[in-house]
Amino acid sequence: MNKKKDKILLERPDGNMAYVNKDLLNHLLAKGFKKPSKKEPVTQVKKKSKK
């Protein structure tokens, strides 16, 4: 499926995610929807120990 230009990913009040039409953004934010928070990267680069 093509990536949709006019859809936005939001977190619903029940915790589930949803792609919704962009023109609904303000309406849904007022209803308690949230923009998903960016997650920290899982893998971390380890410092090389000097031998």
Added chain:
Amino acid sequence: MANETLSANIAGLVDDIQAESLMKLQDTAGILDIVRWIDSSGEKGKTVDFPIYGTVTSGDVSEVAEGTDHSTNKQVTNAATSATVAEHVVMANISDLSVMSSTNDLVDEISTLFSSAMRAKLEDDIVGLFGSFTQTVAGAGTTMSADHWYDAIRQIKANSGDLSNLAAVISPKQYYGAKGLRPLISGTTHTGELSESFKNKGFVDMAFGMPVLVSNEINEDVGGFGDAAGAIFLKGAVGLHTKGLMNIEIERNASARAFELVAVGRWKEVELVDDWAVYFLSDVS
């Protein structure tokens, strides 16, 4: 044997035979039939109001003793949801040289492709409302079960929805997939008419008392978690205003030596009654 005259030796004398062009037209679910659709072609104005009455419940009805006045009025309200049509466009410049050189009617065939894409976009916009439905069943990482279907029906019924207008729109994986509708009604241990219908035809006309449509426009990896986002709703839950739905215009562009082909769709989709719709997110990974 040597020195045979092969087809490879007669360059320029062997033409390629062109088979009929195949078109990957966009498959659509026929979603227009299950929403409240108003077309305002020929009418002035670009906004349609969908009026919705406030509820009057059994609690508003009182038993009154004979011969006594009843002095409490019930205020009946009406709200309207507006739908102002927006334009949706896809266009192409088709050069004269390509039209003259092609064995096919290029303009006609590209028009067909555009028409198909426009219908898919309309469906995509309606599907884009599903996530805004407040009520929900299943959820991220949850495999679809029969209980989810009945729970959705229960929620709509509890809000006085007319279940005869119920319909579901789900993704291909939610319909055919190993975690979808198919194993619920046509698994290896299932028997009966519904199961046989699925096995014979590859689909069922109705399931859980409603038509179930399959839309390719539904995202099957919401948020990257492998969940698909369908919905179950009544006809009155979603409104659609079109103004002629779409038209395709072909115009000569002499300086560009080309035909300009512009397809324009005019519509607006709106949610009308939130209580009559249920968001159906389920695991399809």
